[in-house]
Amino acid sequence: MSKLESTLTVHCDEDGGLGIQDLLSSIELPNRQIVPNRLVKVALYEHCAALFGGPPNEAHYDLYRQWHTGRWGMIITGNVQVTRDHLSLGRDMIIPEVVNAETVEPFKRLAAVIHGDSQLWQDTPSDGPIRPLAILQLSHAGRQSANILGGRWPFVPPLAPSAIPLGRSATGATRDSGLSSTLSDFIHAFAFQVPRPMSMEQIDEAADAFVKGARVAAQSGFDGVELHAAHGYLLAQFISSKTNKRDDEYSVQAHSLRLLHRIVTGIRTCEDIPRSFILGVKLNAADYVSRPHSGNRTSAEETPVADEDRALDHVREIASWDMVEFIEVSGGDYENAEFMDTQKSARQALFAHFSRRAMQALSAGPLPRHGMHTRPGSALSAGDAAEKPGSRPPLILLTGGFRSLPLLVSALRQQHAHLLGVGRLSVLCPDLPARLHSALSKNKNGSAPAALADLIEEPDLGVGRPPPPGSLSRSLRYRLERALVSAFFALWSLLPVELPKLVGAGANMAWHIVMMRRVAAGREVDYSVGGLGAVVRMWLWTAPASETIAATQDIWDSWVVMGLIGVVIGLVVGMLV
Structure with missing residues (x-):
């Protein structure tokens, strides 16, 4: 039994395990589709497609087959880009430019794997009744589409609502922090x-995509x-006053949700x-948070301020369209990396508070109409303030920071959300x-409740954790990687600069991407992999054609990777010293 299996001990409450029953209870979407339980595998960037993007492949099928057997109520894929020239980090899934039976087939196979219709593609029957x-x-990276990796020629700028550069530092920084x-x-x-x-024609093309x-x-x-309208991607850029400085009909002042509404319609x-097709929207709670910039402020005065009224107005308006089944509440972008850190308690508190207020707002009574069209077939005309008989508001999906079973149970019981991401x-x-x-089944059969424990062991993004005894190759690899990483940070400490927060967030993302590849190959998570080792492994990977990813996994876990880590460290230090 693995350490994760031994620590995944489930607490069955004194009320007969009702907490678990709550999590496993089904719920109906506004369009009458049934979600089998409240646990949703939300979008994660897999980084498994071909370089410069492509359709789903064997790596995706292997990975999502594992999630299907996990019996999740809903499984949301990683972001699939709607255009080939606005990728994020180069290995994104992409909607095909030409839609025909051949180009749709990889997506058809991915849907079948998620559903468990695996008999269509292999001999193993579907597992379980769920x-x-x-x-x-669906996503469009907008201004967050990286140079080169984004699918354009080097230094060709991406499209966005306005010419607002990404990641430029604020004024008022001290001299010491100025170098950083x-x-x-x-x-x-x-x-x-x-x-x-973006021109009007380019906005039209994005909406059509x-x-x-x-x-x-x-x-x-x-x-x-x-629809991915969070994490600083294109739809979020149109919604946010930070990135949208337009003065036309797509401006924040005119109507910040115009592009989103156009796509939904x-x-x-x-x-x-x-x-019966389900339509969800992912919103960014962190987009409604402002932070003072003055270098003379105290830490108390630098506390982020949330504009929840504006955020709730957007939730109400989306719900009033009567065309959306669920709204996911998440947060963070490339400039606000602390909101991408799953270990920040303030992050989870912000999202939970916002999602709870959203649920209260949607259940408070009839939703006002905003002069926009509603669901096709609705008897309501634009501007009608009465609620359509039988219509129901979208469900709220809360994502971020759920690291233990008590947090999951508590969020559902305190009505922070209908679904938990x-x-x-x-x-x-x-x-x-x-x-x-x-x-839950064992508890009903009379077995004693197990002790409560956290479900997650946070990775060590520095040097990793010592591997379990008995694995000589992993032990040697760990020692070498630890020595190289320790040398890197020792040399970096001599410089008067700090590592940018985006680097830390990137290491965290890379670690989980590497672990996703291990999960797809049927392997356990390897906590002996550190942050730098994960970054190297993430990039030194080739997408499979027809074979599974297991064949290449051993290569990149070898001494070759460790040597390349040393080369990377040498190059970085050489450029800085």
Whole structure:
């Protein structure tokens, strides 16, 4: 039994395990589709596609087959880009430019794997009675599309609402922090170009691309799509006053949700998409948070201030369209890396507070209409303030910071959300719902409740954790990597600069990407891998053609990787000293 299995001990409450029963209870979406339980595997960037993007491949199928057997209520894919020239980090899944039977087939296979219709593709029968809802997340990176890796020629700027550069430091920094800010500015300036403001024609093309993505999802057998309007991507850029300085009909002042509403309406009026198709929207709670910039302020005065009224107005307006089944509350972007840190308690508190107020707002009574069209077929005209008989507001999906079973149970019981999004925990424990089902079944049979323990062991992004005894190669690799990383940080400490926060967030993301590849190959999570080792392993990887990823895993876990780590450290130190 692995350490994770031994620590994944389920607490069955004194009321007969009702806490687990709550998590495993089904719930109905506004369009009458049933979510089998409240646990949702939310979007995670897999970094498994071909270089410069492509369709799903064997790596994705292996990974999502593991999540299917975990018996999740809903499984949302990683972000699938709707255009080829606005990727994030180069290995994104992409909606095909030409839609036909051949280009749709990889997405059809991915949907079948998520549903558990594995008999269509292999001899192993479907496991268990749970058929999770399969949701394809659609995204456009906008100004966060990286240089070169974003799918454009080097230093060709991406498109965005306005020409607002990414990651430039604020004024008022002290001299000591100024060097760190300069380094951060240099990294952002090289990796992310100053974007070009989108023309009306380019906005039209982006909207059409999202609708085409939904059409591909419907044709492939997905139950629905989620529009990624969070984490600083294009739709979030149009919503945020920080990134949208336009003075036309798509300005924040005119209507910040205009592009999102146009896409939602386009999907709902598309003849190729059935009425039962699920449509979700991912919103960014951190976009509604401001932080003072003055260098003379005290730490108390620098506490982030949330504009919750504006955020709740957006939730109400989206709900009033009567076209959306769920709204996911998340947060963080490339400039606000602390909100991407799962270990920040303030992050989870912000999201939970916002999602609870959103649930209260949506259940308070009839939703006001905002002069926009509602769900096709609705008897309401634009501006009608009465609620459509039988219509129901979207469900709230809360994501971020769920690292233990008590947090999951508490969020549901305190009505912070209808659905609970599990991201990185789904990597460390891909079969979490299945284990809860098993624990509840054993408790009903009279077995004694197990002790309560945290579900997650946070990775050591410095040098990793010592491997268990008995693995000579892993032990040698760990010692070498620890020596190299220790030398790197010792040399870096001699410099009067700090590592940019984006680097730390990137190491965390890389570690979980590497672990996803291990999960796909049927292996356990390896806590002996540190942050730098994970970054190297993340990039030194080739997408499989027809073989599984296990064949290449051993190569990149070898001494070759350790040597390359040394080369990387040498190059970095050589440029800085």
